Amino acid sequence: MLTEKELKEYCAGARENYLAHISIDCVVFGFHEGLMKVLLLEVKDEGEWYLPGGFLLKKEPIEMAANRILKERTGLDEIFLQQFHVFGDPDRSKQHFDMYKDMIAPEENWFTNRFLTIGYYALVDFCETNPAPDQFAAKCSWRDLNDLPELKLDHALILKTALDTLRLQLNYQPIGYNLMPKEFTxxxxxxxxxxxxxxxxxxxxxxxxxxxxxxxxxxxxxxxxxxxxxxxxxxxxxxxxxxxxxxxxxxxx
Amino acid sequence: MLTEKELKEYCAGARENYLAHISIDCVVFGFHEGLMKVLLLEVKDEGEWYLPGGFLLKKEPIEMAANRILKERTGLDEIFLQQFHVFGDPDRSKQHFDMYKDMIAPEENWFTNRFLTIGYYALVDFCETNPAPDQFAAKCSWRDLNDLPELKLDHALILKTALDTLRLQLNYQPIGYNLMPKEFTxxxxxxxxxxxxxxxxxxxxxxxxxxxxxxxxxxxxxxxxxxxxxxxxxxxxxxxxxxxxxxxxxxxx
DNA sequence: CCAAAAGTGTTGGTAATACACCCATGC
DNA sequence: GCATGGGTGTATTACCAACACTTTTGG
Structure with missing residues (x-):
């Protein structure tokens, strides 16, 4: 969790550098020891989890932003990424970052804006990743797909939509190159x-x-x-x- | 084409009512006399064509905005709509509405902002539509899919992507309900x-x-x-x- | 030598393809 | 009556699913 000073700096910086109203959320799938994994971030001590995400620089292509965000969270370059849906319900971010609401005036608070989030899913080699938290999280780690914690906001919906899309994709596209090691049986x-x-x-x-x-x-x-x-x-x-x-x-x- | 006064009013109104940096473009497919049709708008006398589109009200769900826009262009309610992709290249709207550049200062001009556009495709009953132009177009009309004019911006790409998606969709979804009259052979x-x-x-x-x-x-x-x-x-x-x-x-x- | 993992082969059903034939109607 | 559009049937093929047997290896 940020201090008041950090928060205010973050918000000022965000307003200057990022395109308003747009965010990106990534559902990162990995595969390890027979289990499907998803990369998640946990707010310190609060047991609140959310998807890796971020914002779009004012002149940055969307896919490049997704890559940048994932590079920060996983250390990986050239990840297989697939844009799958935009989530834009006006109420989707209502309770986002509520805990900061006393530190900063609403009109200065970047997070009280409405955000449409562009959903990407990524397939990565579990063993190659180095999960790293962002500034709002205490840790970044893999979780089992069939043992997920509760997720903030509409991130559960985003995750489910990503999974559905991936399953559909299986029918007419090869997958695995990005999830498996070089050689496999x-x-x-x-x-x-x-x-x-x-x-x-x-x-x-x-x-x-x-x-x-x-x-x-x-x-x-x-x-x-x-x-x-x-x-x-x-x-x-x-x-x-x-x-x-x-x-x-x-x-x- | 708008007058200077109209343009300034439009831009002021847009900034007040619409979410910045987001637009919606719709590829409306119809079917008539054995030909696939696409609904397009033509800028007066310039032979420039573009897809029906618009902006998102500050508190409006995305799908509702798409519906609203299409209602304005076609007169139809409850259209079959499918979100298919977000186009967000930073340069995609560089030359958009160039003809207005001498009328208004760039920082006041809504259209010089960067826009990510959310692509929807729609399937409609050709015979039920009443095409109506928006304030930037002289006319709104159906064009044959295999005899398309040149399109502004990246609208050709958007149209092609919509068509590819539709063709893919054919493989695992029924279509036709929205394109055919009630009874058909x-x-x-x-x-x-x-x-x-x-x-x-x-x-x-x-x-x-x-x-x-x-x-x-x-x-x-x-x-x-x-x-x-x-x-x-x-x-x-x-x-x-x-x-x-x-x-x-x-x-x- | 046996349990467990992995490689390979066979068969039946279903669904897609490529055909051919019959029926109704207007000119 | 014949050209045209439209309804229906059949054979062949390709693919998918279900299933069985053999091979290798460590204990």
Whole structure:
């Protein structure tokens, strides 16, 4: 939590540098040990959580802002980002940053403005991230998707919408390149799909289908060391992967 | 084109009533005589065209603003609207309303601000619309999708993105309820799909597929009067239609 | 040698494609 | 009566889902 002086400086700086009424919120998905993770920030000691977000510099492209914000929270560059919706209910930010309301006059308080927030979802490699809190949070950390805390504002809605969009996207786009390490086994990739969809899939059919997309390259070396039979290692064929991203899978009509 | 006085009043009013930096642009699709139509506005005598759009009142929900704007342009209420993307390139509105630049100081000119525009697409019944221009246009009229004039700003990009989204949407959602009259024949509906997709479809397979969705009700009365065999009339089964809208067609995974 | 993980093969059903034939009507 | 538009049927194919067997490896 900021002191009164810090808050006033922040608000003055925000008004000078940021475009009014616009914010960006990011739903960052990661995948680790068979669980879907979401990156969240926690207000110190209050058990209040919210999505990584920020504002748009006056001359900054939107996507660049999202990248900047995520770079600050995760340390990562070149994240897979997808804009999915704008949330603009006039009341959505009513109780935002209520705790600061006695420190500053409402007309000076940046946060009492109405904000439309542009929702992005991001897919990142869990192991590569270095979560770092912003100035309003005590910590930034991964939370399990099926064990989420209560979220501030409409962030629960934003998260749910992101998840729905991601699940839909699965049907006509490859995903995984951004969530998996460079090399992985087919069962590991399957676990990712099962986790996102929250549903068990058939091993053999999954493999056939995946290979049918021709976006995977099988390595010569199987993964060794584990108990049981050594699985093959795969990596994404980036060229075909990107082609599939733009063209989509099932032609439909 | 506005006079200097009108412009100054407009800008003062806009600053007072509208949320800064946000605009809304709508791609309104209609369907008539076998052709896909888009509603456009033309600046008087200049051959410059642009999409119906407007601004967001300070306390207005986004969707309500889109509805309000479309009501003004088309006379229609309860239009099918779908938010599809936010366009926010910092340079996107650089040359917007250039012709007014000598009338008003830049800092007073509402239009020299940076705007992020929220793109909506709408599907409407062509025959029900009463196109009406806004205060910056001489006329508002339907144009053929395959014979479009040059558009101002990034409106060509917005239109293309809307069309791509619509085509994608076809794969997992029913459409047509908003584009067709109450009753229609199967070949008429097929023409709609063919027009949107810009592709010929097989008569029999189209029918089988459509009926398979169980969103159509066949009327007892065939359409009479035309030459040749009288085709059946269909209407949408609203209950199933809406269920299909939310649940989607092909389950995918 | 057995349990557990992983690789591969087969089959049946469903849905999409590509066809051909019949019916009604106006000219 | 024939051209045209429209309704319906069928065979072939491709894909998806369900299922079974074999192989490898550590304990």
């Amino acid at each position: 087919m069962p590991e990739l399957q676990k990712l799909y099962e986790t996102i969809l929250d549903k068990k899939l058939d091993r053999r059919n999954f493999q056939r289908r995946m290979l049918g997309f021709s976006i995977l390259t099988r390595s010569d070396q199987p993964r060794k060391g584990g108990a049981h039979k050594a699985p093959y290692l795969y990596s994404f064929d980036l060229e075909n992967y990107k082609a599939a991203l733009t063209e989509g899978f099932k032609g439909g009509w | 199967m070949p008429e509906l097929q023409k709609l799909y063919e027009t949107i997709l810009d592709k010929k479809l097989d008569r029999r397979n189209f029918q089988r597929r459509m009926l398979g969705f169980s969103i159509l009700t066949r009327s007892d009365q065939p359409r009479k009067g035309g030459a040749h065999k009288a085709p059946y009339l269909y209407s949408f089964d609203l209950e199933n239609y809406k269920a299909a809208l939310t649940e989607g067609f092909k389950g995918g995974w």
